[in-house]
Amino acid sequence: MNDGRGFATVNPEFQIVMHEIACPNLETISGMAGLGTNDDVEVNIRHDRQIRKEDAQALLDSRLWRSRYGRMPDDWGRMTRSLRPSTIRQPISSDILGEYFPERHRIVIHDKTCFLVMYALATKEASLCVPVPSGMKLALAHLISHAVSHLGVDRQGRIWDGYEDSSLDQRELFAQGYSYHFFDSQGSGLESMLFQSLSEHLSAEYNEWREYSNDLRGLNTRLMKARTVCEQ
Numbered sequence: 001m002n003d004g005r006g007f008a009t010v011n012p013e014f015q016i017v018m019h020e021i022a023c024p025n026l027e028t029i030s031g032m033a034g035l036g037t038n039d040d041v042e043v044n045i046r047h048d049r050q051i052r053k054e055d056a057q058a059l060l061d062s063r064l065w066r067s068r069y070g071r072m073p074d075d076w077g078r079m080t081r082s083l084r085p086s087t088i089r090q091p092i093s094s095d096i097l098g099e100y101f102p103e104r105h106r107i108v109i110h111d112k113t114c115f116l117v118m119y120a121l122a123t124k125e126a127s128l129c130v131p132v133p134s135g136m137k138l139a140l141a142h143l144i145s146h147a148v149s150h151l152g153v154d155r156q157g158r159i160w161d162g163y164e165d166s167s168l169d170q171r172e173l174f175a176q177g178y179s180y181h182f183f184d185s186q187g188s189g190l191e192s193m194l195f196q197s198l199s200e201h202l203s204a205e206y207n208e209w210r211e212y213s214n215d216l217r218g219l220n221t222r223l224m225k226a227r228t229v230c231e232q
Contacts, residue, residue: 024137024141026043026148029144029145029148029178033148033223043105043144045109046108047109047111048109050112055113056113059113063201064120096117097109107146109140117135118134121194134190134191134194138179138194138198142175145174145175145177149163149171149178172206173208173209174223174226177212177219179195
């Protein structure tokens with residue numbers, strides 16, 4: 001189902017849920033990246049309501065969670081109650097909030113993990129009152145930025161054919177960088193604050209965007225260069 005903007009297919013249930021938020025979309029972030037939308041490509045966005053065991057474990061082992069809690073909530077189900085934290089506190093990957101599958105042009109949002117991460121951030125930042133959808137909004141902006149970096153068309157009508165062979169550092173630079181600039185451009189003070197707070201708990205490759213926090217043009221130039229290098 002094309003939503004009239006091109007470049008996206010959103011299932012009706014997801015559309016209803018996200019309608020209540022000032023939602024990031026493919027068209028806005030594509031324009032920010034200096035790219036066009038791609039009417040020949042569909043990106044499917046869906047919910048995944050079940051928390052995966054590996055994601056629950058990653059959160060439990062994280063500095064973010066361990067700084068406030070020693071275990072998962074008692075009422076979170078038998079699977080999470082059986083988890084035990086490691087002895088080393090780890091940074092987390094933003095991919096626990098959701099995933100972009102480039103070969104299938106699919107975005108999956110992990111609802112329950114978004115809730116847990118927002119819960120931990122709100123507790124850590126006592127001044128914040130965090131609505132649950134903010135977690136989905138952060139995840140969606142990040143994952144749409146992945147899709148845009150990959151599938152957005154340049155002035156020659158090309159996508160990033162070498163996307164899947166590029167480095168994790170490159171992919172996350174653009175996903176994080178365009179997410180930051182999206183929230184900044186929208187005047188989304190709460191989401192900007194949450195984005196930066198969450199970034200502090202992510203590993204190094206998720207923080208390279210800071211070099212371009214005041215340089216959207218430089219970020220776009222870096223994206224075009226990465227695409228060109230992969231084609232050679």
